[in-house]
Amino acid sequence: MNDILARRARLLGPNVPTFYDEPVHIVRGQGVWLWDAQGRRYLDCYNNVAHVGHGHPKVVEAICRQSAVLNTHTRYLHEGILDYAERLTARFGHGLSQVIMVCTGSEANDILLRMAQAVTGRTGFIATDNTYHGNTWAVSQLSSRRPPIGGHAPNIRRVPAPDSLDPPGGSLAAQPEAFAGNVARAIAELEAAGFGFAGFMFCPIFANEGLPGVAPGFLDATARVVRRAGGLLLADEVQPGFGRVGSHWWGHDRLGVVPDAVSLGKPMGNGHPVAAVVARPDVMAAFRNAFGYFNTFGGNPVSCAAASAVLDVIEEEGLIPRAAETGAYMLERLRALRHPLIHEARGAGLFFAVELVRDGQPAAAEAGATVEAMRRRGVLIGRIGRAQHILKLRPPMPFGRAEADLAVAALAESLAELPA
Amino acid sequence: MNDILARRARLLGPNVPTFYDEPVHIVRGQGVWLWDAQGRRYLDCYNNVAHVGHGHPKVVEAICRQSAVLNTHTRYLHEGILDYAERLTARFGHGLSQVIMVCTGSEANDILLRMAQAVTGRTGFIATDNTYHGNTWAVSQLSSRRPPIGGHAPNIRRVPAPDSLDPPGGSLAAQPEAFAGNVARAIAELEAAGFGFAGFMFCPIFANEGLPGVAPGFLDATARVVRRAGGLLLADEVQPGFGRVGSHWWGHDRLGVVPDAVSLGKPMGNGHPVAAVVARPDVMAAFRNAFGYFNTFGGNPVSCAAASAVLDVIEEEGLIPRAAETGAYMLERLRALRHPLIHEARGAGLFFAVELVRDGQPAAAEAGATVEAMRRRGVLIGRIGRAQHILKLRPPMPFGRAEADLAVAALAESLAELPA
Numbered sequence: 001m002n003d004i005l006a007r008r009a010r011l012l013g014p015n016v017p018t019f020y021d022e023p024v025h026i027v028r029g030q031g032v033w034l035w036d037a038q039g040r041r042y043l044d045c046y047n048n049v050a051h052v053g054h055g056h057p058k059v060v061e062a063i064c065r066q067s068a069v070l071n072t073h074t075r076y077l078h079e080g081i082l083d084y085a086e087r088l089t090a091r092f093g094h095g096l097s098q099v100i101m102v103c104t105g106s107e108a109n110d111i112l113l114r115m116a117q118a119v120t121g122r123t124g125f126i127a128t129d130n131t132y133h134g135n136t137w138a139v140s141q142l143s144s145r146r147p148p149i150g151g152h153a154p155n156i157r158r159v160p161a162p163d164s165l166d167p168p169g170g171s172l173a174a175q176p177e178a179f180a181g182n183v184a185r186a187i188a189e190l191e192a193a194g195f196g197f198a199g200f201m202f203c204p205i206f207a208n209e210g211l212p213g214v215a216p217g218f219l220d221a222t223a224r225v226v227r228r229a230g231g232l233l234l235a236d237e238v239q240p241g242f243g244r245v246g247s248h249w250w251g252h253d254r255l256g257v258v259p260d261a262v263s264l265g266k267p268m269g270n271g272h273p274v275a276a277v278v279a280r281p282d283v284m285a286a287f288r289n290a291f292g293y294f295n296t297f298g299g300n301p302v303s304c305a306a307a308s309a310v311l312d313v314i315e316e317e318g319l320i321p322r323a324a325e326t327g328a329y330m331l332e333r334l335r336a337l338r339h340p341l342i343h344e345a346r347g348a349g350l351f352f353a354v355e356l357v358r359d360g361q362p363a364a365a366e367a368g369a370t371v372e373a374m375r376r377r378g379v380l381i382g383r384i385g386r387a388q389h390i391l392k393l394r395p396p397m398p399f400g401r402a403e404a405d406l407a408v409a410a411l412a413e414s415l416a417e418l419p420a
Numbered sequence: 421m422n423d424i425l426a427r428r429a430r431l432l433g434p435n436v437p438t439f440y441d442e443p444v445h446i447v448r449g450q451g452v453w454l455w456d457a458q459g460r461r462y463l464d465c466y467n468n469v470a471h472v473g474h475g476h477p478k479v480v481e482a483i484c485r486q487s488a489v490l491n492t493h494t495r496y497l498h499e500g501i502l503d504y505a506e507r508l509t510a511r512f513g514h515g516l517s518q519v520i521m522v523c524t525g526s527e528a529n530d531i532l533l534r535m536a537q538a539v540t541g542r543t544g545f546i547a548t549d550n551t552y553h554g555n556t557w558a559v560s561q562l563s564s565r566r567p568p569i570g571g572h573a574p575n576i577r578r579v580p581a582p583d584s585l586d587p588p589g590g591s592l593a594a595q596p597e598a599f600a601g602n603v604a605r606a607i608a609e610l611e612a613a614g615f616g617f618a619g620f621m622f623c624p625i626f627a628n629e630g631l632p633g634v635a636p637g638f639l640d641a642t643a644r645v646v647r648r649a650g651g652l653l654l655a656d657e658v659q660p661g662f663g664r665v666g667s668h669w670w671g672h673d674r675l676g677v678v679p680d681a682v683s684l685g686k687p688m689g690n691g692h693p694v695a696a697v698v699a700r701p702d703v704m705a706a707f708r709n710a711f712g713y714f715n716t717f718g719g720n721p722v723s724c725a726a727a728s729a730v731l732d733v734i735e736e737e738g739l740i741p742r743a744a745e746t747g748a749y750m751l752e753r754l755r756a757l758r759h760p761l762i763h764e765a766r767g768a769g770l771f772f773a774v775e776l777v778r779d780g781q782p783a784a785a786e787a788g789a790t791v792e793a794m795r796r797r798g799v800l801i802g803r804i805g806r807a808q809h810i811l812k813l814r815p816p817m818p819f820g821r822a823e824a825d826l827a828v829a830a831l832a833e834s835l836a837e838l839p840a
Contacts, residue, residue, distance in 0.1 A: 004497045011505040013518045013704035017714050018495050025497040029490045047492060049716060055488050064484040068475050070449045071691035072467060075438050077424045077445040085431040098433045103523040103693040104717055110556050114569045123570060135713055136530050138557035146712045149534045150543060266716055271491035273523040273693040273717035284433035292566045293555055294437050296469060296686055297524055297693035 019046075019382065020375050029054025032396050032403055034380065043379045045395045045407050048351075051242055051267030052313040053398040059270045062309035063302060071302045074101075075294070080304035087311055089278060091249045094258045098284040100277040101299030105238035105265025106134030108275045111293070112201065113138055115261050115283050116232040118290040122196030126186045126231075128161035130386050132208045133201055133236055142201055145208065155195040157186035161209040162218070163386070164344055164355060165362065175214075180221035187229045199232035199260075204251030207239040210385035211353035211392075213346040219257040232283070235259035238275075239351070242267045243314055243397065246324030246349025254348065272306035273297075319397040323350040330393075330404035337408065339415045341366055350399055353384065354391040354411070362389035366418050373414035379407055439466075439802065440795050449474025452816050452823055454800065463799045465815045465827050468771075471662055471687030472733040473818040479690045482729035483722060491722045494521070495714070500724035507731055509698060511669045514678045518704040520697040521719030525658035525685025526554030528695045531713070532621065533558055535681050535703050536652040538710040542616030546606045546651075548581035550806050552628045553621055553656055562621055565628065575615040577606035581629040582638070583806070584764055584775060585782065595634075600641035607649045619652035619680075624671030627659040630805035631773035631812075633766040639677040652703070655679035658695075659771070662687045663734055663817065666744030666769025674768065692726035693717075739817040743770040750813075750824035757828065759835045761786055770819060773804065774811040774831070782807035786838050793834035799827055 004025060008016060024042065028035040031053040034042045044054070052059065066080070074081055085099040102108050117123055127133065127142040134140065140148040141156045152158075159182040160168040162175060169178025187197045200222070206212055226233055240251025241264050248254045252262065261279035268274050279287070287293065297303065314320060327349040334345035334354060343357035356363035356370070364387045371391065374381050382392045393407065424445060428436060444462065448455040451473040454462045464474070472479065486500070494501055505519040522528050537543055547553065547562040554560065560568040561576045572578075579602040580588040582595060589598025607617045620642070626632055646653055660671025661684050668674045672682065681699035688694050699707070707713065717723065734740060747769040754765035754774060763777035776783035776790070784807045791811065794801050802812045813827065 004499070004502065007502045007506075008497070011502055011509065011517075011519060013520075013699075013701060013708045015708040015712065016494070017712065018497065023495075023497050026492060027490060027498070029492060034490075034492075034496075050492065054490065054492070057488070060484065060487045063487050064480065067480045067483050067691075068477070070447060070454075070474065072446060072449060072454075072470065072474070074436070075443075076454075077428070077438065077443050078447070079424070082424065082427045082431055086427075089431065097431075099431060100433075104527065104715065106715075107524065107527070107556065114557060117569050121570075135715060136527065136556045136558065137534060140711070146714075149537050149707075149710045150541075271487075271717070271720060271722065273720075273723065279433075281433060287569075288433045288435040290569045291560070292435065292437065294566075295524065295526075295555060297691070300691060300693075302691065303693065 021372055024375070032399050041378060043403055043406055045379055045381045045393045047396060048239060048244060048394045049266045049271050050396045052270050052310055052317070052319060053396045056270060056313055058313050059306055059309040062305040063272060066302045066305035071300050073296055074299045078301050080301040081299040084304040084308045087308065088276070092278055093253065095280045096262060096278045098279055098281050100293065101303065102275045102277070102295050103273045103297050105263060105275045106136045106139055107295070108263035108265055108277045109134045109139045109201065109236060110136045111277045111287065112234040112261050112263050113199070114291060115279060115287040116199030116234060118286040119232060119283055120196065120198045120230060122198040123155045124157070124190030124195035124197045125155065126157050126159060126183055126200045128202065128206070128209055129158035130161035130209045131203065154193065155190065157189055159183055159186050162206050162212040162214050164210065164212045165357065176218050177221055180225050183222050184225045187225065187231070197229045197231045199234045200226050201234040201236055203236045203239055204255045204257065205240045205245060205348045205351065207351065208384060210355070210390045211346055211348065211351060213344070214255070216254065216256045219255055223257050232260040233257065235262045237262050238265035240348070242310070243320035243323055244349050244351055246320060246327045249320065268310065269303060269306040270310050272303060274303040274307050317398065323397050326350060326399055326401060326404055329401055330408065333404060333408040337412055337415070341415065341418065350395055350397060352393040355385065356389050356391065362387035364389040367391055369418060370414050373417050374410055377410040377414060379410040441792055444795070444800070452819050461798060463823060463826055465799055465801045465813045467816060468659065468664060468814045469686045469691050470816045472690050472730055472737070472739060473816045476690060476733055478733050479726055479729040482725040483692060486722045486725035491720050493716055494719045498721050500721040501719040504724040504728045507728065508696070512698055513673065515700045516682060516698045518699055518701050520713065521723065522695045522697070522715050523693045523717050525683060525695045526556045526559055527715070528683035528685055528697045529554045529559045529621065529656060530556045531697045531707065532654040532681055532683050533619070534711060535699060535707040536619030536654060538706040539652060539703055540616065540618045540650060542618040543575045544577070544610030544615035544617045545575065546577050546579060546603055546620045548622070548626070548629055549578035550581035550629045551623065574613065575610065577609055579603055579606050582626050582632040582634050584630065584632045585777065596638050597641055600645050603642050604645045607645065607651070617649045617651045619654045620646050621654040621656055623656045623659055624675045624677065625660045625665060625768050625771065627771065628804060630775070630810045631766055631768065631771060633764070634675070636674065636676045639675060643677050652680040653677065655682045657682050658685035660768070662730070663740035663743055664769050664771055666740060666747045669740065688730065689723060689726040690730050692723060694723040694727050737818065743817050746770060746819055746821060746824055749821055750828065753824060753828040757832055757835070761835065761838065770815060770817060772813040775805065776809050776811065782809035784809040787811055789838060790834045793837050794830055797830040797834060799830040
């Protein structure tokens with residue numbers, strides 16, 4: 001362990017993020033389980049990338065088969081990208097019918113920004129002040145979590161994120177209108193500063209904001225404000241997409257908001273580096289005609305085979321209704337937990353947040369201790385929230401009731417360990 | 421064919437680039453050969469991504485094996501990324517000993533810009549005026565080939581590219597000093613404009629500039645100018661890297677210039693989406709400490725297995741000396757071609773440029789016709805240069821003398837077809 005950490009520091013440099021006080025050294029994965037180098041098994045309640053389960057044989061087989069046949073760029077014609085784009089867009093409404101294939105969610109969000117710029121001719125963007133949309137130079141401007149090198153650019157405005165403890169507007173009831181009011185104010189600032197307003201980027205479940213449990217309709221007033229100003233609604237579906245929310249394929253449909261363009265990432269290829277933008281034809285045309293975009297690896301036959309196999313598995317194994325069913329079961333069990341620090345347990349399909357509060361303040365230290373205690377019990381979770389005081393559970397989609405029982409039991413024990 | 425083009429337009433939108441007047445529909449690849457849907461075989465003289473050959477069994481096997489075992493992010497510890505980083509950096513000199521793994525060359529170059537910004541605290545960059553360094557918002561600012569949406573930013577300066585027909589300074593002999601003088605002038609402009617000078621990004625073989633045949637030492641004067649101004653030398657090794665140039669692993673070592681940081685991409689995983697930045701520890705630390713960079717897919721065990729297998733094959737099959745040997749043979753044969761339009765045939769290992777000129781002017785139409793004629797003969801090539809008048813041949817590394825003979829014979833016939 002010390003040896004591998006020393007090698008990391010020597011070969012990768014300082015400040016490379018790891019999970020847990022004592023990082024785990026994972027060597028194998030299958031389904032919802034991970035194993036470390038000592039053979040210890042961990043229940044994976046964190047990884048949404050291994051969406052249909054670690055090492056799913058159907059995805060592995062698709063990658064192997066296509067890798068042996070052909071892996072090349074899309075300047076040649078190939079059915080793989082077209083078959084996939086057809087299947088993918090069939091799962092979208094609202095005229096979202098065209099696709100750009102890329103390799104990472106960051107690349108997808110980087111394109112969303114330029115789509116809005118191409119459509120509007122303007123350069124001002126809005127995001128929440130407690131979010132993360134990726135790691136490129138441009139997209140890191142939208143991320144409050146990892147402030148960009150050189151500071152934030154003046155054409156970006158951050159509005160107060162939805163928050164369960166300290167909601168904009170002062171109450172959960174007033175929050176949707178207050179949020180929209182803040183967006184309107186930011187638009188006016190961008191217009192006054194000469195940037196104009198190009199678009200609002202959001203995660204439809206506000207995952208990085210701490211999954212604050214916003215109800216369908218939350219963005220209705222905001223969407224009206226954005227439309228009135230001629231801006232685009234840019235939905236970052238990297239976390240909620242592909243059925244994670246259980247009730248729908250996409251988070252925006254759960255929320256009841258209609259985006260102009262959508263980014264997809266992490267779960268799309270079950271770990272294979274593939275991501276995409278899905279947009280309306282008018283939005284796509286504005287971008288494609290303004291910029292000769294080409295991505296060397298994007299849409300290659302192997303990436304499309306991996307992504308297509310993920311769609312197969314989601315459907316054949318009924319993973320979306322399963323996420324809804326298991327999610328409801330697990331949320332009920334989380335809500336039944338009795339502990340003085342639990343402010344609220346919330347969920348959206350197979351994505352759960354357990355917010356810890358002490359004396360009205362975010363209980364960040366206790367959340368950290370709980371994550372570590374869970375890891376000692378062999379259950380991998382993370383945390384989110386402005387103060388990192390919200391436990392985050394987001395297991396692979398094959399997660400079932402038995403695993404939910406294990407996770408909730410471990411959480412009860414871990415919380416019981418906390419000092420009173 | 422018409423059906424597949426119509427599906428592309430419907431599903432991917434307008435202006436999606438294809439090669440050739442009548443695009444090829446490739447369904448299979450092996451070694452240096454590609455097959456279309458009608459079973460016709462093409463000699464691949466273009467694809468540097470399939471570096472060790474299309475569908476190389478060793479790379480395919482590595483991907484299959486690791487995909488079945490584990491594919492997850494680097495917040496857990498894993499030997500794969502460390503073993504690869506150790507092997508990779510062992511092939512670099514100049515203290516370039518630390519690695520960031522990402523998914524695309526564009527992501528790598530996007531990081532290079534921020535490394536220079538983190539080291540210098542400044543934001544001005546210089547590239548040539550006939551280049552392409554990638555497709556993110558930030559990196560597309562450096563690309564003259566695909567002007568960014570909204571126009572070029574004022575913190576970017578483009579200096580006249582090295583050019584075989586119209587060299588900066590008026591002659592090939594005067595070109596290195598003239599190039600450095602233009603860089604010095606651009607630095608002064610960036611400083612006067614208040615951006616300051618952060619770095620100069622270049623491809624060490626100036627591939628997109630048309631492989632203008634610059635000699636070792638070409639950048640010596642420029643490097644002195646850059647160093648004196650406190651800027652970084654950022655080498656884009658996406659095209660020359662991994663032995664393409666035959667004489668060395670990296671283009672900068674062939675040129676005899678010492679970069680502060682390097683980007684790697686296309687050939688790294690033989691088609692699997694993997695790329696990297698390699699930097700000195702001081703440069704890496706400045707970036708890692710200024711920005712909490714994390715890339716979800718970057719450095720996953722499957723990507724590292726693919727990249728590691730590519731290193732294995734390069735070494736086991738002696739592909740770098742082979743590229744030097746075949747490259748010299750093919751260049752000699754290209755230079756022996758007699759045709760009034762051939763201004764010059766140049767090469768660097770297995771990368772060749774045949775520049776076509778008529779009456780002292782770039783013969784772009786003739787170059788286009790030659791690319792199409794080669795395709796009809798079953799040989800896939802491309803073209804580059806400011807006027808797209810330079811034939812570009814850049815085959816997979818297992819290319820041998822027999823294939824060189826085929827390609828040169830097809831080129832002789834194709835050129836002979838051109839109107840006098």
